[in-house]
Amino acid sequence: MTPTDSANATATLEDELREARRTISTDSYPMSIGELTNLFREGELVIRPAFQRLFRWEDDQKSLLVESILLGIPLPSIFVAQDATGRWELIDGLQRVSTILQLQGLLDPEQYPPLVLQGTKYLKKLEGRTWDGSPEDALTDAQKLDVKRSKIDVKIIKRESSEETKYDLFQRLNSYGSTLSAQEIRNAVLVAVNPNFVEWIQQLAKRDSFVETTMLTDKDVAAKYDEDLVLRFLWLHRQQDTSTASLRQFQEKLEEQALAMARVHDQERDQLEEVFGRTFDLLAAEGRDRVFRKWDRNKGRFTGGFLNTAYEVLAMGLGYRIANQMDHRSDILDAAKELWGQPDMNTRFATGKATEQRLALMLPKGRQLLAPAAEANDGS
Template sequence: MNAEERPASLEEELVAARKEISTDSYPMSIGELTNLYRDGELVIRPAFQRLFRWDSDQKSLLIESILLGIPLPSVFVAQDNEGRWELVDGLQRISTILQLQGLLTDPHFPPLVLSATKYLKHLEGRTWAKTPNSERALSEAQKLDIKRAKIDVKIIKRESSESTKYDLFQRLNSYGSPLSAQEVRNAILVGVNPAFVEWLQSLARRDSFVQTTALPDKDVSAKYDEDLVLRFLWLHRATDTSTASLRQFQDRLEAEALSMARRHESDAAELERVFSETFDLLASAGGANVFRKWDAQRARFSGGFLNTAFEVIAMGLGYRIARRETFRTDILAAARELWEQEDMTTRFATGKATEQRLSLMLPKGRVLMALH
């Protein structure tokens, strides 16, 4: 067996994997990090900044910790090709510090007004500077204490691969973070192509998509609408829909998302054409009913949004539109036929894994939505 045929040893895998990521680490004061942000050398992408969602008590507890000298966890940044640092992990902490100083550009986050904490009851109502609405500013000594407090900064150097940066962000945010899969995805995609993320979000806000999916507020807050858009953009044109090709579905979706972000400028117009035409047709044909289950006994659609119906109806129709082939326009009739098929009860109800379900539903939709 020659070297090319011999399976890699653990040590060889370690050597290869370590080449994928290059890091550095050193402590910086809050004042230094603040200056980097002011100078545009520490970047918080707009789509990432919208994930900032600590409440006033959580923010005040962080400031209490800084004032008491309690060490803060490390923050992670990724160096871009221009040498700037893009925030990868530590959004809540860094954004709180910037909001306290009145430096966040997002109008949803005015300068922070602190709340009383367990050890510092007199933080109540305190601000960084005196304002017409607040005369209870922190003292100059207290502000210097904050500026001089240290945070350990882990730097992912620019020679590291994008996929490795993505994987690192996922891992960091699996340790107790409440971010959804799509929020994590967006946070790293903005470092690849922020225009792609803004575009993805604009598709999720399209009236016809909102009308047909009719997702509850909690799902929209967790960016599940954007997750569905991303799934549609990939799967409506997937050439291989076998279970094997869809295995480790979340990893595949993330890889496809990165690929789409890189090709955004060349692919966006055609993808938007297919997306818009598909959901405009679905909205005009039946609105939210197209993604609900048909209740034959009551002769009506009932319940809420179902992934199964989305995968069959939307992706089946999108497949035909993308290929510029004829398709059915009696969409509600097609939706009823879907649920009247004998295999739908067992296939729908047995809780199959995502890749198993998709390998069944995607081909079904392509046949169902064809004009016979």
């Protein structure tokens, strides 16, 4: 590389840095737990319901946090995003902030009763302690003041920052050891764009015909994989460019599409819900709990559990034809059997390709496979 090339490369990087830095504006502010609690009470610190449902620490984890506070151990920073009205919306630190609020009895008591602490390594006498109650059970006034006066650093993403940047930051923060699934992270940010969109996705995931055909495990449902599949359908059944290049970096593309759909939810909702409903109602009527499983010709039955490949071919293919008002096959189980009889449909294929490579083959395959016999024979 010549000195001129090097200078150009450096200048280009600097240009990218300047542009990227303009997309996010941040501030940092240390505040006491008492101040943070008051912001929540006054509605100036917002925890969206869909995000709050991700609060999943056990009581021993909550007690360890309270122990750290009482011992004066510094707490990690929390991150908030400032909305258009100036309120702070929590985007990272849910477990810590929710524990502090539950300790004080400030969360929904039906879902999160006031916290009863457990004994810890250094504070065994925490066992059975509560915020309020009898003198024998409750923390003392001095201990409560210790909690309220403890400091926590608040990182503020100001309202000038773009939604995409807030989303990206939340993802990065939650990739450093968090156990949240991709869809849980996605939901936590989408609620800031359009909470109605997130609730709608959750409703679609509970539709009887969708549940009956996907037959996901409890573990998958707990990780919101059903909602992930709904989002994939809503995007991919109408994706015109099905090339590998257009689907590369699939998770990022899915997140971009989710944000785009959330922004125009009011305009698209009815049409998308109709296509989704017709697609899965037909799949359930014809294939019930077998349609997304593998057809074993030797055994003469569908075997195993839910398979992405079958979902991508049959659900996306049928949805595409319904959305575009094209005729489609009604013998869904026969189509599923034909799918697994094709030479490129084997276990090694289903597990051995990158997502974008698999989709680039499966999406066109489904649109053709679900075509009526006359159209398929014409090759149209």
